Amino acid sequence: MIGYGFMGAAHSQGWRVAPRFFDLPLAPTMDVVVGRDAAAVHAAAGKWGWRESATDWREVVARDDIDVVDIVTPGDTHAEIALAALEAGKHVLCEKPLANTVAEAEAMTDAAAAAFARGQRSMVGFTYRRVPATTFARKLVADGRLGEIRQVRAEYLQDWLTDPEAPLTWRLQKDRAGSGSLGDIGAHAVDLAEYITGQRVATVSGILETLVTERPLLGEGVGLSGTASDQRGPVTVDDVALFTGRLESGALASFEATRFRTGRKNGLRVEVSGSKGALAFDLERLNELEFYDATLPPLEQGFRRIYVTEHDHPYLAPWWPPGHMLGYEHGFSHQVVDFVTAVHEGTQPSPSFADGLHIQRVLDAVERSSAAGSAWVPTDA
Ligand SMILES: NC(=O)c1ccc[n+]([C@@H]2O[C@H](COP(=O)([O-])OP(=O)(O)OC[C@H]3O[C@@H](n4cnc5c(N)ncnc54)[C@H](O)[C@@H]3O)[C@@H](O)[C@H]2O)c1
Structure with missing residues (x-):
């Protein structure tokens, strides 16, 4: 490692x-x-x-x-x-x-x-593809429980940069991080929306903005836990990334990534709406999936909260008795399971580098769109 x-x-x-x-x-x-x-x-x-x-x-x-x-x-x-x-x-x-x-x-x-x-x-x-609730959400879509997908909304909201004196770590430097909120957390929102819907983002129109343009340089520590020194330097990445897009089917999608959303600690949310139903996932409540079945009689309809902790839910079999919750770290064990299994079986683990390249092209298209006054830019889908 x-x-x-x-x-x-x-x-x-x-x-x-x-x-x-x-x-x-x-x-x-x-x-x-x-x-x-x-x-x-x-x-x-x-x-x-x-x-x-x-x-x-x-x-x-x-x-x-x-x-x-x-x-x-x-x-x-x-x-x-x-x-x-x-x-x-x-x-x-x-x-x-x-x-x-x-x-x-x-x-x-x-x-x-x-x-x-x-x-x-x-x-x-x-x-985040390996949180049981997101894997289960993908299955509901693939099984046709949502019908035709009409709209998708994906956002990844954090607040660790709201303090303008927070230090200029590598995540705020374009030459080190590539981009800001866009690549750091927006990449997750795009990947998760694509994973759940089974469709790629085909075109985007976006806007990127840097809210605090100068910060204290990093003193001690690394990454998110670094402390500030008394020197200052320029922030060279976006703080906020807002973009809309169309999936391969033509369905509309909206995306938002920011590390300035006061009060949101790790708010990765995806909402998918279709002709037969809808679902919503929120990482801050990662054991739950909201599902709305529009085929039920109208008097019985309503979003219900599925507690994704049954042994038959994805990845849950070897864990705790139903209801005993998983956390952030379990996704990394599931990642090892899938990777090692693919190595053993000789199959292509998912997401592949080709999938990662596609996400990179979406990020790049958003940057070019923002530079061109939010023009629509095709990705590679
Ligand atoms: N999958 C997720 O949910 C998730 C979450 C956070 C970060 N990430 C990604 O993980 C990667 C690392 O992020 P992080 O939060 O762990 O960062 P971090 O700053 O906490 O840690 C980075 C590590 O890399 C080391 N390092 C930096 N440059 C190096 C070099 N040239 N040679 C050897 N080591 C070097 C640092 O010493 C440090 O140990 C990034 O690509 C980030 O986008 C993914």
Whole structure:
């Protein structure tokens, strides 16, 4: 695993817990975690259960005893590490968004396709596909319970940047993160809306805005937990991304991604409305799915709250008795289950690098649309 910040902790938990609850066809071993600060990455290895730590990812990626490379670093490093890992014959799990540019994502997708033919597997970490309620939502749509999809609304709302003195971490720098709210959390909203509906976004019209243009530079720490120094620098990414779109079928969709929505901590919500029914998911209540069955007699209609904790719900079989809830971290175990199973069975894990490239093209289309006065821009769907 390369990187040991927020996602480093989450992925470590996934690798450690998945084999203890699910009957995996292969037994993963947590061999090496890589970072740039020897003492800090050594401490992380001890805490999270990695056998070794190292400071040179190139050396680790070239090792014969490593089969899988898990990339949990910021976006500016994804392409270089993934290409090297695929070249070295490894399976690759890479965090989202796949890369910082379409060109990088294309190179990664080409390399992954060539590697697939050699028996290697690659996957992007759009973890929210693996919350049981979202997987179940996709099944309801696929089973026709919503009929023809007419409208989709997807939003990802957080508030950790509302303080203008919050430090300028890598997520606020275009050369490191690629984009701001758009790629950081908007990418999840697009992927989840597409996953649930089974349709891609075909065209977009968007607007991007930066609300706080200068912030204190990062002092101590990394990522979301960094503290401010007394120097300042420019914010080079969007703070708010608003866009509308059409799905492949022509259905209308609206998207919103912001880290400035006061009071919303991790509000990833998707609402899908169709000719026979509707559903709504909210990550802040991730064990629940709202479902409206418009085929019931009118006097019985109404949104009902399905508690997605039954053993027959997706991924739930090995967990707790019904009603005993899962949390944020379980998605990372489910990700390991799906990835390891695909490696064993020789199938393409989902989402693939090609899926990640498509999302990258949607993000790029939103940026070009915003620069062109919200003109409609086609994606690749
Ligand atoms: N799937 C999800 O829900 C989800 C959630 C958060 C973040 N992410 C993604 O995960 C990735 C990492 O985000 P994070 O929140 O863990 O960031 P973070 O800042 O908490 O951690 C980043 C880690 O990468 C290391 N790093 C940075 N540059 C490096 C380099 N050149 N070489 C080696 N290590 C390097 C840092 O030391 C740190 O350990 C990003 O792509 C982000 O978009 C995904």
